[in-house]
Amino acid sequence: MNPAADLASRGEEIVAINGLRKSFGAIEVLKGIDISVKRGEVVVVLGPSGSGKSTMLRCVNFLETFEQGAITVNGRPVGYKTTGGVRKPVSELENARLREHVGMVFQSYNLFPHRTVLQNVMMGPVKVKGMNAAKARDLAMRLLGKVGMDHKADAYPGRLSGGQQQRVAIARALAMEPSVMLFDEVTSALDPELVGEVLKVMRELAEEGMTMIVVTHEMGFARSVADRVIFMDGGVVVEAGPPADIMANPKTDRFRGFLSRHLSEDG
Amino acid sequence: MFPVLQSSLPYLLQGAVYTIVLSAIVVVFGTILGVGVGVLAAVGGKALRAAVTAYIFVFRGIPVLVVMFLGFYSFPAMGLRLDAYTAVAVSMIVYVAAFVAEATRGAIAAVPAGQLEAAKSLGMRKGMMMREIILPQAMRLLIAPVLNISLMAIKQTSYASIVGAWELSFAAREVVERTLAAFQIFLGVMIIYFVICYPLSLAARALEKRLAFDH
Amino acid sequence: MEAFIVFFTRYLPAFADGFLITTWVAALAAPTAMIWALVLIIPRLARWKWLTRLVDGYVEIMRNSPLLVQMYLLYFGLPLLGIFWSSIVCGVIAIALQHGAFLSEILRSGIQSLSQRQWEAGSAIGLRRSAVIRLVILPQAFIRVLPALGNQLIVLVKDTSLVSAIGVMDLTLTGKVTIERSGASFEAFIAVAMFYLVLTTVLGLALRVVEVRAARRYG
Ligand SMILES: Nc1ncnc2c1ncn2[C@@H]1O[C@H](COP(=O)(O)OP(=O)(O)OP(=O)(O)O)[C@@H](O)[C@H]1O
Numbered sequence: 001m002n003p004a005a006d007l008a009s010r011g012e013e014i015v016a017i018n019g020l021r022k023s024f025g026a027i028e029v030l031k032g033i034d035i036s037v038k039r040g041e042v043v044v045v046l047g048p049s050g051s052g053k054s055t056m057l058r059c060v061n062f063l064e065t066f067e068q069g070a071i072t073v074n075g076r077p078v079g080y081k082t083t084g085g086v087r088k089p090v091s092e093l094e095n096a097r098l099r100e101h102v103g104m105v106f107q108s109y110n111l112f113p114h115r116t117v118l119q120n121v122m123m124g125p126v127k128v129k130g131m132n133a134a135k136a137r138d139l140a141m142r143l144l145g146k147v148g149m150d151h152k153a154d155a156y157p158g159r160l161s162g163g164q165q166q167r168v169a170i171a172r173a174l175a176m177e178p179s180v181m182l183f184d185e186v187t188s189a190l191d192p193e194l195v196g197e198v199l200k201v202m203r204e205l206a207e208e209g210m211t212m213i214v215v216t217h218e219m220g221f222a223r224s225v226a227d228r229v230i231f232m233d234g235g236v237v238v239e240a241g242p243p244a245d246i247m248a249n250p251k252t253d254r255f256r257g258f259l260s261r262h263l264s265e266d267g
Numbered sequence: 268m269f270p271v272l273q274s275s276l277p278y279l280l281q282g283a284v285y286t287i288v289l290s291a292i293v294v295v296f297g298t299i300l301g302v303g304v305g306v307l308a309a310v311g312g313k314a315l316r317a318a319v320t321a322y323i324f325v326f327r328g329i330p331v332l333v334v335m336f337l338g339f340y341s342f343p344a345m346g347l348r349l350d351a352y353t354a355v356a357v358s359m360i361v362y363v364a365a366f367v368a369e370a371t372r373g374a375i376a377a378v379p380a381g382q383l384e385a386a387k388s389l390g391m392r393k394g395m396m397m398r399e400i401i402l403p404q405a406m407r408l409l410i411a412p413v414l415n416i417s418l419m420a421i422k423q424t425s426y427a428s429i430v431g432a433w434e435l436s437f438a439a440r441e442v443v444e445r446t447l448a449a450f451q452i453f454l455g456v457m458i459i460y461f462v463i464c465y466p467l468s469l470a471a472r473a474l475e476k477r478l479a480f481d482h
Numbered sequence: 483m484e485a486f487i488v489f490f491t492r493y494l495p496a497f498a499d500g501f502l503i504t505t506w507v508a509a510l511a512a513p514t515a516m517i518w519a520l521v522l523i524i525p526r527l528a529r530w531k532w533l534t535r536l537v538d539g540y541v542e543i544m545r546n547s548p549l550l551v552q553m554y555l556l557y558f559g560l561p562l563l564g565i566f567w568s569s570i571v572c573g574v575i576a577i578a579l580q581h582g583a584f585l586s587e588i589l590r591s592g593i594q595s596l597s598q599r600q601w602e603a604g605s606a607i608g609l610r611r612s613a614v615i616r617l618v619i620l621p622q623a624f625i626r627v628l629p630a631l632g633n634q635l636i637v638l639v640k641d642t643s644l645v646s647a648i649g650v651m652d653l654t655l656t657g658k659v660t661i662e663r664s665g666a667s668f669e670a671f672i673a674v675a676m677f678y679l680v681l682t683t684v685l686g687l688a689l690r691v692v693e694v695r696a697a698r699r700y701g
């Protein structure tokens with residue numbers, strides 16, 4: 001929100017993923033992932049379907065458990081604490097506290113259908129953080145204005161288009177004033193003509209210095225917004241680096257193949 | 268045209284009042300108990316869940332008439348002196364609650380997983396999630412099924428007459444035993460039940476379509 | 483518990499008889515209700531307007547009034563017309579009349595859930611309307627609503643307990659008579675409840691097997 005102050009604290013690590021391994025039953029879908037995200041950084045994760053992108057993202061706010069490795073957000077452990085070499089699950093309360101600092105936006109929006117747009121955005125600050133209603137209302141209206149949805153504050157989500165719902169979902173996540181925002185293919189369910197309005201909001205967020213991890217198939221977004229691109233395949237990070245480098249000169253056949261398949265469908 | 272029906276109509280309507288009162292008591296308390304039990308099963312531990320499953324399984328598997336007799340004969344054995352009307356009411360509440368509990372579990376399960384993930388992501392804990400996200404949506408899904416269960420319960424209150432509780436069907440049998448006018452009386456009584464049930468029936472059907480959320 | 487076992491073994495023969503009667507009533511009523519349900523959907527499928535309306539009215543009355551009163555109507559009413567049917571027959575017919583209405587509603591919803599294309603596909607290969615219904619529509623609708631039909635059958639089995647009100651010595655009446663004549667106490671109805679539970683559970687499991695088979699073959 002304040003680029004000058006942010007610059008000073010750039011370099012501080014917000015998310016650290018170390019040696020993350022995760023299986024569903026007998027199938028290992030994450031096979032040792034290391035990712036570090038610094039304040040203000042926008043990391044875009046690319047990869048073919050089934051490569052484990054969503055699973056990795058969901059581990060960061062502990063929507064998925066994991067067997068090995070460690071994740072921290074703002075230095076606080078996610079899901080498990082290791083004391084004296086023993087790994088123990090942290091309490092439900094600690095997980096809930098941690099999630100307050102991690103905003104998540106889903107492919108399927110997941111707005112609360114029984115609450116208006118404004119109530120959706122106010123719910124986190126009021127119910128979870130205990131903010132008073134008037135203040136939360138101001139905050140919510142400001143964020144709705146930012147995503148261009150303040151004119152629909154009193155509508156119910158069922159009445160909105162997919163693009164509108166997704167922008168409200170972004171405002172809802174921002175209302176918690178998170179340290180990092182996670183986006184999981186947030187434009188994949190949208191009609192093509194609605195993709196742009198959501199990407200625009202995300203682009204503006206990035207320019208304001210929000211720390212973001214973005215899983216997407218939008219190559220244009222990756223190239224122009226990402227500070228760093230990570231290519232995942234088969235549960236491992238195959239390549240990582242600034243988009244100008246690695247997207248122009250992929251080192252592996254896997255990434256090259258992936259890019260040629262996706263660049264053809266997207267400028 | 269139907270002299271016996273006409274002359275006994277006040278008596279039958281008095282029975283109908285008893286039917287309506289019994290139905291209202293059973294539906295209100297059965298719904299409260301059933302929703303409570305269904306919610307408990309959703310938030311409680313394994314043992315509680317197993318107990319609720321067993322309760323639902325047993326009561327849904329036996330006829331309500333048997334439950335009424337069971338109540339009627341076992342309350343005295345427990346040292347409770349209840350009249351037939353009360354015994355039937357209590358038995359039916361427990362019976363109806365099993366159906367409502369099952370519907371409640373279904374409604375809670377029908378709230379999409381994405382809703383829970385979104386709530387969790389905002390930092391909500393289990394209790395708040397239940398209160399703010401799951402229950403409001405589940406209750407809406409529950410309205411139509413509960414109306415249908417209520418309809419079932421109203422019709423079943425007529426079985427109270429078999430156990431000896433006086434209400435509309437009991438009154439009808441008394442009149443028929445006295446007058447032998449079985450056709451007029453039982454047809455008339457069917458119409459009285461129809462008048463009570465049909466509006467609920469219509470409401471249930473209309474709400475089934477209207478109340479679903481488009482997620 | 484021990485007292486219950488002693489009691490149970492002493493009255494077992496009586497309960498076994500009642501169990502058989504209950505099963506017999508259900509075994510008569512279920513197919514009768516199903517056949518009646520099929521008859522009830524004929525006017526709609528044949529597009530006989532007036533008869534369809536009549537059936538709709540009949541279904542509404544059946545759904546919105548108690549089976550017990552319908553049973554009384556037959557049992558106490560028919561003799562006035564000089565028709566003397568046994569209480570079992572009256573009970574079975576009353577059950578079939580009501581459950582036929584419910585089952586026909588279920589079938590109707592199944593037929594409505596099939597897309598128009600099935601009708602078109604049927605007539606496209608040159609079948610007459612009646613053949614499309616028999617060969618294409620009904621079998622598919624039937625499989626689609628199998629779970630709902632199964633639930634209704636279980637309700638039917640439980641509803642057979644009402645025949646006790648017109649004097650059929652089924653499980654329920656056996657329970658009552660055991661208490662009133664032999665000074666047994668409420669345990670009689672625990673035994674009765676257990677018998678019903680066995681009956682509905684076995685039926686439920688059998689229906690599950692049928693559903694799974696049907697789903698595997700046609701799903
Ligand atoms: N809940 C689950 N249970 C079992 N397997 C799962 C589950 N969730 C994901 N998987 C499997 O884990 C693997 C990785 O899935 P994930 O959703 O993380 O992939 P992705 O990279 O996000 O793919 P996409 O681009 O299709 O979203 C896949 O093979 C998937 O089938």
Ligand SMILES: [Mg+2]
Binds near residue numbers: 053054055184185
């Ligand atoms: Mg994914």
